[in-house]
Amino acid sequence: MKNNSSSLTTPNIKSFYNSSNMLSIDLAGIHLKNPLLLASGFLGISQEIFNRLYHDGLGAIVSKSISVGPLDGYKGPTVVSLGEKGYLNAVGLANPGSDVFAHEIMNNQIPLIVSIVGSSQSDFPKLISKFDKLNILGYEINLSCPHVAKMGMEVGDDLDLVTKIIKTIKSKTKKPVIVKVGIGNTDVLKLASKIQESGADAITAINTIRAMAINVETGMPILSNKVGGLSGIPLKPIGVRCVFEITKKVNIPVIGCGGIFTWEDAVEYILAGATAIELGSVIGFEGLKAFNEIKLGITRYLEKKNCKNIKEIIGLAHKY
Amino acid sequence: MKNNSSSLTTPNIKSFYNSSNMLSIDLAGIHLKNPLLLASGFLGISQEIFNRLYHDGLGAIVSKSISVGPLDGYKGPTVVSLGEKGYLNAVGLANPGSDVFAHEIMNNQIPLIVSIVGSSQSDFPKLISKFDKLNILGYEINLSCPHVAKMGMEVGDDLDLVTKIIKTIKSKTKKPVIVKVGIGNTDVLKLASKIQESGADAITAINTIRAMAINVETGMPILSNKVGGLSGIPLKPIGVRCVFEITKKVNIPVIGCGGIFTWEDAVEYILAGATAIELGSVIGFEGLKAFNEIKLGITRYLEKKNCKNIKEIIGLAHKY
Amino acid sequence: MVLHINIDKIRTVVIEEVIEESPSVKTIVFNDRLSSNAKPAQFLMVWIPRKEELPMSVMISNKKDHAAITIRKHGFGSTSLFEKKQNDLIGIRGPYGNYFNVSKSLKNPILIGGGTGLVPLMRLSTVLSKMQRRCTIIMGAQTQKEILFKVILEEILSKISTNIIVTTEDGSYGVKGVVTDALKYILKKEKFDMIYTCGPELMMKSIYNLSIPYSIPIQASLERYMKCGIGICASCCINDKLVCKDGTVFNESQLSELSEFGKVFRDKSGRPSYY
Amino acid sequence: MVLHINIDKIRTVVIEEVIEESPSVKTIVFNDRLSSNAKPAQFLMVWIPRKEELPMSVMISNKKDHAAITIRKHGFGSTSLFEKKQNDLIGIRGPYGNYFNVSKSLKNPILIGGGTGLVPLMRLSTVLSKMQRRCTIIMGAQTQKEILFKVILEEILSKISTNIIVTTEDGSYGVKGVVTDALKYILKKEKFDMIYTCGPELMMKSIYNLSIPYSIPIQASLERYMKCGIGICASCCINDKLVCKDGTVFNESQLSELSEFGKVFRDKSGRPSYY
């Protein structure tokens, strides 16, 4: 990773590197052609959209968080743009429910991770039983939605419950289990250790942070749920810190998430220790073209730094 | 607070309102000519600068957090601009110490709140004894610095210690005691309740949030301390949420802080429940002229909404 | 200096005028330059404070820098909006979506709309009128009382050669029947080079089917359940397209590939439902 | 499109050249258009990765779009920077601060600097040379080996009428003594309409005192401990002024009100120290 000043000006000279090999990673036993994943909750309910996103360049798709039964979610507004490339959302985990969603992805052919969410320990075996025979890579457990009572974060803040849930899930499936954490009312590092101890295969950090916006002209909270989750660029420095600190503490791979808009943001997370990254809010600002732009930027960076594969830069910042 | 469409176009018609009266507030027994305070850590070590800031329009000044002895702080960089109007800082609580600072403000004539920080319970009586006979309004206790070991946040996360510290301080002074909180590893609402129970007079929310930035070209953490605190616009929706939720839970006044750059931001915090607000990062982007611009904006807003005093809009968003 | 306007941030606007279009339809007028410059078929996300946020096509206004929305009273959200009075505040963001494409070589277009689906056609008519194009409009309503915009439309199109056909289901005005009945009839008599349509999806599907044998190009503005309006939630998806971003307007070749057109839409939770 | 460059964000640059100016002083050259356009006396905050961040005046470079910094090896931070080699990376932000003001009516300025305090005067000389102004320079060093920039300076000023006076404390070159000795002497002989100075504060204070009886306007570039460089930390304060924002350049009327000038500065912790 020494700077090579000649390659600075001719970043594309090493044409013998196959860029698809450069970006390929292994994550909790899964091989992915690149480390860009779709963050849960973005465009994540339709198989045809999944196929499109995959063909637009993502390494894998994480579905919307699916609950046992369908949820309508909150009334509008459910997503508020804050300017400064951030969003506030309180969608209320709207999703078609496990039966309908299992039907949706029945013939899935692309690398798909199903995000699951529950309001009690018993929900999770039910969810696994619906999906485990389908052609999916694994699960992401959403323990960190900051704005739905009794789901997500309220579970993630209870360390004993987290342990029980992960152990239950691991006993029901052989597929990799990724646990998604956020900044709640618990020490995220203690939570990460507990997740590793309980046998999970990877951690995604971070989910949105509990936040709020009030419209000054009306004096009213904008989100129908009043409080929601902050996503986008404002999260980035907090997410990078969490990935850095978590990867110092645990050995299982960590997927970085939060405010990744450019290839520099992606590389920053990877240097902090992330094995892969998830993209969400960037889609609202840049559209689907962002995926290939980020991949191109990472590839050029690796070439410039004389790296053969992205794995070489994972966690480099820990050296200092 | 009904919208009045005619005043929309002629916001300045009510010249009989004295704008200085419109903005005056009472905070924990202190009368301030306006609700704009300087956030601790910004320009807060010199009496001559305090005087300048006061004359530039602030209602009161909060000093840099002062410890018993002097602290050199961390090596540079201690402040990193993130673009997107945010900063990351790990100054390491650099300050001249209580003796030198007490000497500095010996002849103070302006509304000054001294921010104090300690690494043990016993530091606080010492700090109070240095400042209590001086001409100051009161104290802000920094229990929320996210990046100095054994100071700030590590204290704030320990609810029992918080109680003891506040009780000790309250037993040593008759001046108002404001406690500053942040997003740490403890439920900020539980912390707020504890602070009220322990007898504090007000709460400031929020301090910076633990965060990090890595330079992609070198692969190195930028801050010399690696991890620091995020301030500026990224904090705003989180700060507004904390003020909203804390003022729902406690009766003591709350000072809003975090990412206030414009009069709209200030009003948003006040609608959320803040009695006053603190300004920090905006200074780096807009300079000292920001104070009067924000005051002018709030005054025009109050006129448009037919309010005689800013108190009328405190916490209005709770109605909905 | 360049003004960077983030169209996604909610802009609070004062309702300056409320126009009753029919017993169940009202138009709300407000000042907003961005909306006044919207293209035909673009829509706004309209915030009804503490009630809902709904997608609404941008209606024209004859006041400078003003625009409007036309609401049919239906369920909770639209009724809350319908009940708003002059001087009340609402929030808007957008305009969003692509728009009806009007090529310079266009000669004889036909516009077909029903109910509030006429809104995008009003802005389109203004464009066609400025371009001095001849045009035909078929507008449908259930009954005479519910006929929308007829007077304004006549005014807009007064300077060009127009044929305005009104259909009512109960025959209380104009041609008895639905818009497709009128369309079938006129297609046999006249040659059109573009169909523009907006309204109930089954109506648009029938129109699309009618267009095929005549090989008339078509542009249809679709509706789907919209939560974000900015292409991140997929609640508006039709096959692999996002109606809020890739649409709302789709042409005949796109429509031919949308197997869900006229068949499947998704509800609030994302579950598919069938027409 | 307007490019919004945030000068506060660290820009990583490659060290292209390292020039030894004297045994204890080196100049580091890099490509950075913003710095190449810096005004005389503006400074950069220089990041020495994992070591320190230090304020450094922007030195000139004769390469297009390039700039430089000139470092005297001193304590931990400056020594870390001094040891950097070609192709190493450093970070920079800025340029910051106000600058030496050169009025069109200026006729006969005198520039006085010592040590790395000469850096801002190099850029100023370039400006004066372009403006075809006559000028006088007094540059001080302890000994011959530590004389900086003399050759470049002669080149820059070759096209205008110049008087370059070098002082060394040990008399190994030029006038024996310090710059103020030379200044005292020349002030008696010649009439100047502006003094520009940068260097040790006590030197500048003496120069300021010397300027008073002659009523010569003065512009002095001050140094203070700087942590942020952007006016938020006050570590650089002198009385009620922030050297990084309100300065670094102060004129005679400002200096007359700065009671701390030449007397008090603050250390890392903010404690006042006395010269």
Ligand SMILES: Cc1cc2nc3c(=O)[nH]c(=O)nc-3n(C[C@H](O)[C@H](O)[C@H](O)COP(=O)(O)OP(=O)(O)OC[C@H]3O[C@@H](n4cnc5c(N)ncnc54)[C@H](O)[C@@H]3O)c2cc1C
């Ligand atoms: C691009 C677009 C433009 C539109 N333009 C207009 C217009 O100009 N005038 C007008 O009156 N209506 C318009 N609509 C429809 C409008 O957004 C609402 O769907 C309608 O007003 C019913 O709302 P409700 O809350 O009263 O419905 P409810 O009674 O709660 O629901 C009835 C049905 O309305 C639809 N609906 C409800 N919420 C939404 C939503 N957020 N997005 C899409 N559909 C929804 C669903 O199909 C639902 O089943 C438009 C819709 C779209 C997508």
Ligand SMILES: Cc1cc2nc3c(=O)[nH]c(=O)nc-3n(C[C@H](O)[C@H](O)[C@H](O)COP(=O)(O)OP(=O)(O)OC[C@H]3O[C@@H](n4cnc5c(N)ncnc54)[C@H](O)[C@@H]3O)c2cc1C
């Ligand atoms: C506007 C400005 C421009 C400067 N330009 C140059 C230049 O062109 N070339 C050059 O060699 N030096 C320059 N300096 C001085 C430089 O920033 C350092 O102070 C010096 O290099 C010593 O650093 P050190 O870490 O080796 O010092 P140390 O040995 O750690 O400390 C010695 C003294 O250096 C000063 N110092 C240390 N850190 C800082 C700091 N962050 N800000 C200000 N002073 C500090 C303090 O007075 C300290 O007591 C400039 C300073 C300022 C304020």
Ligand SMILES: Cc1cc2nc3c(=O)[nH]c(=O)nc-3n(C[C@H](O)[C@H](O)[C@H](O)COP(=O)(O)O)c2cc1C
């Ligand atoms: C509209 C929206 C919906 C979301 N829904 C989910 C969800 O269902 N499950 C989940 O784990 N995270 C959800 N998230 C959080 C994102 O997956 C992601 O953690 C967060 O947005 C930060 O990443 P970003 O800054 O790239 O958007 C949602 C975020 C947004 C903005």
Ligand SMILES: Cc1cc2nc3c(=O)[nH]c(=O)nc-3n(C[C@H](O)[C@H](O)[C@H](O)COP(=O)(O)O)c2cc1C
């Ligand atoms: C450089 C810097 C130094 C700070 N020092 C302190 C401090 O000493 N004590 C304290 O309570 N908060 C300190 N803070 C936090 C601020 O007071 C404030 O809570 C935070 O910056 C959020 O407000 P803002 O977004 O307006 O800057 C500091 C912040 C910055 C950026």
Ligand code: FES
């Ligand atoms: S409404 Fe969200 S993607 Fe279209």
Ligand code: FES
């Ligand atoms: S260096 Fe921080 S205010 Fe000047």
